[in-house]
Amino acid sequence: DTVVSRFNGGQLEVMAQPELVAMVQDGLTVFRASGGHYDLTVSPLIKFWDVRHRTMPPTREEVNAALAKVGSEHLIEGAGGITRDAELTLDLGSINKGYAVDEAFKVFKTAGAEAIKWAIINAESSTMVWGTKPDGESFSVLLTDPRDDTRPVTTFALNSGEAISSSDLFHQGFNYEGRWYSHIVDAQSGWPVSEEAGVTVVLVGHAALADALSTAFLVTPADREEELMDLVRDHHGRVIKIAMDGTGIVAE
Secondary structure (H helix, E strand, O other): OOHHHHHHHOOOOOEOOHHHHHHHHHHHHHHHHOOOOOOOOOHHHHHHHOOOOOOOOOOHHHHHHHHOOOOHHHEEEEOOEEEEOOOOOOOOOOOHHHHHHHHHHHHHHHHOOOOOOEEEEEEOOEEEEEEOOOOOOOEEEEEEEOOEEEEEEEEEEEOOOEEEEEEEOOOOEEEEOOEEEEOOEOOOOOOEOOOOEEEEEEEEOOHHHHHHHHHHHHHOOHHHOHHHHHHHHHOOOEEEEEEEEOOEEEEO
16 A cells, blocks of 8 residues: 555545655656656556567557556646546656665765765666776776677766666567567557667766656657757766667667
């Protein structure tokens, strides 16, 4: 029995907990920048597709029925917290790991460099570093082929206060008639992303936003990415995409 589950079930009209409000606000920022392709209320579609057990896609009519239950435009930001004007299922799974990393980083920042020289804060797909390595150098990140972690793609430095978040389409999904249906679903079309691509987003000082954006770049069409890139630039960040081309996996 959590605050989110009570909000989803209608037992709680206003979600006022500061940490949850902060996550929803960041999620709504990415929702708007993605043109609605990224959505914190996509859970009905995720559960409907159930790619771990499904072996063939549903009908368009079935997808539309699940899609009707999705829509972050029905989440309302107010002085007292988050409310809604329609039945929705809020799912913070695409942003909560990054938020946890942000909160942990605040502890190190409060303690100061004299107390804690360096740290790596990791929550699976989201990571942030504090300080420098004992030799004074920045931390180095090695990105590998999502389908073969023994195959390096590129390396880059991660400086103190920088957050990295990664998402990919390779590890969960099913094949049907030559098409890959991944576990990440486009909240506008209602269909899983099928293009074999992975993306890593690096931002300065905002792991929650990086977490959301790493998913958003997968579901948002290329011609709609400019507003997402604006968010990255606002945080002096960078995006590294890993995609299939004629020579294999490359870093763009």
